[in-house]
Amino acid sequence: MNNRPAKEITEEDMINKEFQELLNDYLATKHRKRVEIITKAFNFANQAHKGIKRRSGEPYIMHPIAVAKIVCNEIGLGSTSICSALLHDVVEDTDYTVEDIENIFGPKIAQIVDGLTKISGGIFGDRASAQAENFKKLLLTMSSDIRVILIKIADRLHNMRTLGSMLPNKQYKIAGETLYIYAPLANRLGLNKIKTELENLSFKYEHPEEYEEIEEKLNETAVERDKAFNEFTAPIRTQLDRKGLKYRILARVKSIYSIWNKMQTKHVPFEEIFDLLAVRIIFEPRNTEEELNDCFDIYASISKIYKPHPDRLRDWVSHPRANGYQALHVTLMGQNGQWIEVQIRSERMNDVAEQGFAAHWKYKDGGGGEDEGELEKWLKTIKEILDDPQPDAIDFLDTIKLNLFASEIFVFTPKGELKTMPQNSTALDFAFSLHTDIGSHCIGAKVNHKLVPLSHKLQSGDQVEILTSKSQRVQPQWELFATTARARTKIAAILRKERKINQKKGDEILTEFLKKEEIRPGEITIDKLRRLHNFKNEEELLAAIGSKTIVLGEADKNELREKQPSNWKKYLTFSFGGGGKDKLESKEPSEKEKINPKLVLKLTEESLQTKYIMAECCHPIPGDDVLGYIDDNDRVVIHKRQCPVAAKLKSSYGNRILATVWDTHKELSFLVYIYIKGIDSVGLLNEVTQIISRQLNVNIRKLSIETNDGIFEGKIQLWVHDVEDVRMICNNLKKVNNIKQVNRVEG
Numbered sequence: 001m002n003n004r005p006a007k008e009i010t011e012e013d014m015i016n017k018e019f020q021e022l023l024n025d026y027l028a029t030k031h032r033k034r035v036e037i038i039t040k041a042f043n044f045a046n047q048a049h050k051g052i053k054r055r056s057g058e059p060y061i062m063h064p065i066a067v068a069k070i071v072c073n074e075i076g077l078g079s080t081s082i083c084s085a086l087l088h089d090v091v092e093d094t095d096y097t098v099e100d101i102e103n104i105f106g107p108k109i110a111q112i113v114d115g116l117t118k119i120s121g122g123i124f125g126d127r128a129s130a131q132a133e134n135f136k137k138l139l140l141t142m143s144s145d146i147r148v149i150l151i152k153i154a155d156r157l158h159n160m161r162t163l164g165s166m167l168p169n170k171q172y173k174i175a176g177e178t179l180y181i182y183a184p185l186a187n188r189l190g191l192n193k194i195k196t197e198l199e200n201l202s203f204k205y206e207h208p209e210e211y212e213e214i215e216e217k218l219n220e221t222a223v224e225r226d227k228a229f230n231e232f233t234a235p236i237r238t239q240l241d242r243k244g245l246k247y248r249i250l251a252r253v254k255s256i257y258s259i260w261n262k263m264q265t266k267h268v269p270f271e272e273i274f275d276l277l278a279v280r281i282i283f284e285p286r287n288t289e290e291e292l293n294d295c296f297d298i299y300a301s302i303s304k305i306y307k308p309h310p311d312r313l314r315d316w317v318s319h320p321r322a323n324g325y326q327a328l329h330v331t332l333m334g335q336n337g338q339w340i341e342v343q344i345r346s347e348r349m350n351d352v353a354e355q356g357f358a359a360h361w362k363y364k365d366g367g368g369g370e371d372e373g374e375l376e377k378w379l380k381t382i383k384e385i386l387d388d389p390q391p392d393a394i395d396f397l398d399t400i401k402l403n404l405f406a407s408e409i410f411v412f413t414p415k416g417e418l419k420t421m422p423q424n425s426t427a428l429d430f431a432f433s434l435h436t437d438i439g440s441h442c443i444g445a446k447v448n449h450k451l452v453p454l455s456h457k458l459q460s461g462d463q464v465e466i467l468t469s470k471s472q473r474v475q476p477q478w479e480l481f482a483t484t485a486r487a488r489t490k491i492a493a494i495l496r497k498e499r500k501i502n503q504k505k506g507d508e509i510l511t512e513f514l515k516k517e518e519i520r521p522g523e524i525t526i527d528k529l530r531r532l533h534n535f536k537n538e539e540e541l542l543a544a545i546g547s548k549t550i551v552l553g554e555a556d557k558n559e560l561r562e563k564q565p566s567n568w569k570k571y572l573t574f575s576f577g578g579g580g581k582d583k584l585e586s587k588e589p590s591e592k593e594k595i596n597p598k599l600v601l602k603l604t605e606e607s608l609q610t611k612y613i614m615a616e617c618c619h620p621i622p623g624d625d626v627l628g629y630i631d632d633n634d635r636v637v638i639h640k641r642q643c644p645v646a647a648k649l650k651s652s653y654g655n656r657i658l659a660t661v662w663d664t665h666k667e668l669s670f671l672v673y674i675y676i677k678g679i680d681s682v683g684l685l686n687e688v689t690q691i692i693s694r695q696l697n698v699n700i701r702k703l704s705i706e707t708n709d710g711i712f713e714g715k716i717q718l719w720v721h722d723v724e725d726v727r728m729i730c731n732n733l734k735k736v737n738n739i740k741q742v743n744r745v746e747g
Contacts, residue, residue: 011059015046018065025072026082034079041083041105048094056165063158064088070154074194076355081147084112088151091117115148116155149185156182157194160201168659169597172627172641175202176650176657190323190356199257206641207260207625214256217270225253225277232334233279239301240281245294247283252343254278264642267675267743278341282350291346292317295328298344306332309339317349322408322420324352409460421458424483428454431466432487439487440494441468455481474498499543506546513552519560532559595636600659601628603638605667612636614670618643619746621670623723628658666721671701673717673746674729678739680712688739691732692718698729715745 019042045064052060068085071077090096091113102110160178163171179202186195204211229251240247254276262273285291295317314329327345334340408420432439445452446465474494482488514521526538533550535541544550618640620626625641629649639646650657692698698718705714720726726744733742
C-alpha cells in the first residue's frame with residue numbers, strides 16, 4: 001500500500017519536470033511570453049489523459065509534452081502551436097469536443113486541433129487506402145493553416161523516436177509511411193534536420209543490420225575525417241580572419257540513410273563514397289544589404305586557396321529553393337585530391353535551412369501569414385487538386401508526391417519573367433503552370449527560340465514560349481509526359497469530362513442502333529459488344545462509341561443476333577463455376593485465420609513453396625530484409641523492404657503489412673543477378689567461372705560479358721540459397737585482380 005502513493009508522486013514529478021523544461025525552452029525564445037495559456041493547455045491535457053499509458057508504459061501526457069518541445073525547439077513555433085501540440089490528442093482520445101476546446105482556448109487553437117484530429121482519425125483503420133485518405137485530409141487542413149502540418153510532422157518525429165515499443169509489423173508500416181510521405185513533406189517545408197532524422201529512423205527500423213554497419217564504419221573513420229576537416233579548414237580560417245568576418249565553420253557528415261541510398265543507386269561500397277564530409281561556413285553579415293555580397297566574397301576568398309569544380313557551383317542565394325532555402329554551394333579540390341562541398345550561408349539563411357518556413361513565418365494576431373511566396377503557391381496547387389479529387393486515393397498520393405520530391409529548375413517566360421518549376425518538367429507542364437487554357441490548347445513550344453515538342457524536358461535557364469491553337473484538344477497521351485501535379489490533375493479532369501460527354505453520346509448512338517436493328521437492350525447485349533471490342537467495362541465501350549473510335553456495323557449485328565444460350569446451359573456453367581469457387585472459399589478462410597498480423601511470420605522452405613509468393617518486382621531471397629503483404633486474394637506476397645512497390649504498400653495499405661523472419665536451411669535455390677565490371681585481360685572469364693562453379697559450387701544459369709575499349713561489363717545469373725552465398729561470391733570475385741566492381745542487381 002505504501003509504495004503506491006510514492007509511485008504516483010514520482011510519476012507526477014516526472015510529468016511536471018518535463019513540462020517545466022518545455023516552459024524554460026519557450027521562455028528562452030524570442031516569442032511573446034504567453035506562459036499562462038500554455039500552462040492552462042498543459043493542465044487541461046494532463047487532466048484529460050490522466051491514468052492513460054503509452055505502449056512503452058509511460059504516462060500518455062509525456063507524448064504531447066514531447067511534441068510541444070519539438071514544436072518549440074526544433075521548428076521554432078510560438079504559444080498557439082505549443083498549446084495545440086499539448087492538446088493534439090485530446091479530442092481524438094477523450095470525451096472532449098472541438099467545441100470544448102474553442103470555448104476554453106479560442107477559435108484559432110480549436111481550428112488547429114480540429115485539423116490534427118482529422119488527420120489522425122483512423123490512421124490504422126482497415127480501409128484499404130486509409131493512409132492516402134488521411135494524407136488528403138492532412139493537405140486539406142494544411143491549406144487552411146500551415147501550423148497543422150508542422151505540428152503533425154513533430155508528432156510523427158516523436159512517434160519515430162519511440163518506435164521501438166511498437167510491434168514489428170506496425171514499425172514497418174509507420175517507417176514506410178514516414179519515408180513515403182512525412183520525410184518529403186518535411187523537406188518541402190525546409191525542415192532539413194527533421195527530414196534527415198525521419199529518414200535515418202525509418203532506415204534504422206527497416207534495415208537494422210545495414211544501419212549498424214554504416215554507423216560502425218562512420219565511427220571508425222571519424223578520426224580520419226576530423227583530421228581532414230581541420231587540415232582543409234585551417235587556411236580558410238586564416239583567410240576569413242583577415243577579412244574581419246564573424247563566422248563559424250562546421251563539419252557536416254552525410255546521413256546514414258543518404259550513404260545507404262547512394263550505395264544502392266550507384267552500386268558502390270561504403271569505402272567508395274567520397275562525399276561523406278561537407279563543410280558549412282555560417283557568417284554574420286556586415287549588414288542586411290550586404291548579405292548576398294558577403295556570400296560571394298567568401299566564395300572568392302576560398303577559391304583562391306582551393307580550385308573550385310567548374311560545374312558544381314549552386315547559387316541558391318540569388319534564386320532560393322521553393323522551400324525558402326538559401327545558400328551558396330561550391331565544390332573545392334582538397335589537399336588529398338578529393339572534392340569537398342562547402343556551403344556558405346548567413347546566420348539568417350542557416351535558421352531558414354534548419355527550421356524551414358517557421359523561421360520566417362510570422363503570425364499576426366488574426367492568424368494570417370506575412371511572407372507567403374513560394375509556399376503559398378504550393379498550397380494553392382494542393383487546393384486545386386483537392387477541389388477536383390481523383391477517384392483513386394493512391395493515384396492522388398502519387399500525384400502529390402511528384403511535387404513533394406521534386407527539386408526545382410528556373411525557367412524564363414518570353415518577357416524574361418522567372419518561373420520556378422519542379423525538375424524534369426516538360427514544355428507541357430510549363431504551359432499548364434501559366435494557365436489551364438494555355439495548357440489545353442498548346443501544340444508545341446519554342447525553347448531558347450528553337451521549336452520543340454510538348455514532351456521536351458526543360459533545363460534550368462531555358463526561355464520558353466508556348467504555341468497554342470484554338471482547334472487543339474487535350475490528348476490522352478499527354479498524361480504520359482506531364483510530370484507536375486497541376487498539369488496531370490488538369491489533364492485528367494479534362495479527359496474525364498470529355499469521357500463523360502462521349503459516354504452520353506455513345507449511349508444515344510447505341511440506343512438508336514439497337515432500336516433500328518430491333519435488338520433488345522440489356523446487360524447481355526452490352527457484355528457481348530464489350531467482349532467483341534475488347535473493353536473492360538460498359539463506360540469504356542460507350543466512350544469509344546461516342547468518340548467514333550468504333551463505329552457499330554455488320555460485325556456487331558452478327559454478334560448480337562447469335563442465338564442466346566438456353567437456360568439449362570447457363571445454369572450448368574454457373575453451378576460448375578460456383579462449385580469450384582466454393583471449394584476455394586472453404587480452403588482460404590482457414591489459411592487466412594492462421595495469419596495474425598501481430599505475430600512475426602516465419603518463412604520456411606515449406607511455406608515458401610506452398611503458401612507464400614515471392615514478389616516478381618524485387619526477387620527477394622533468404623537473408624534479404626523483407627516483409628509480407630496480404631493481397632486482395634488473401635495471399636501473402638513477400639517483398640524486399642526497400643522495394644519501391646513495398647514502399648507504396650506500406651504507406652497505402654499499412655494494415656496489411658506483416659513482419660517476417662527467415663527460417664531456411666539452404667534447401668531451396670533462388671535466381672539472382674550479379675553485375676561485374678573491370679579491366680579486360682586474358683583468361684578473366686575462365687577465372688570468374690572457376691570461382692563460381694568450382695570453388696563455390698554454385699550453378700550458373702547464364703553469363704553475358706561485353707568488352708569495349710579494354711573495359712568489360714557483365715551480368716551473371718546464378719542459383720543461390722541465400723544472401724550469405726551472394727556475399728561470399730561477391731567477396732571472392734572482388735579478389736580477382738582486374739575486377740573493379742561486383743554487386744547484386746535486379747534482373
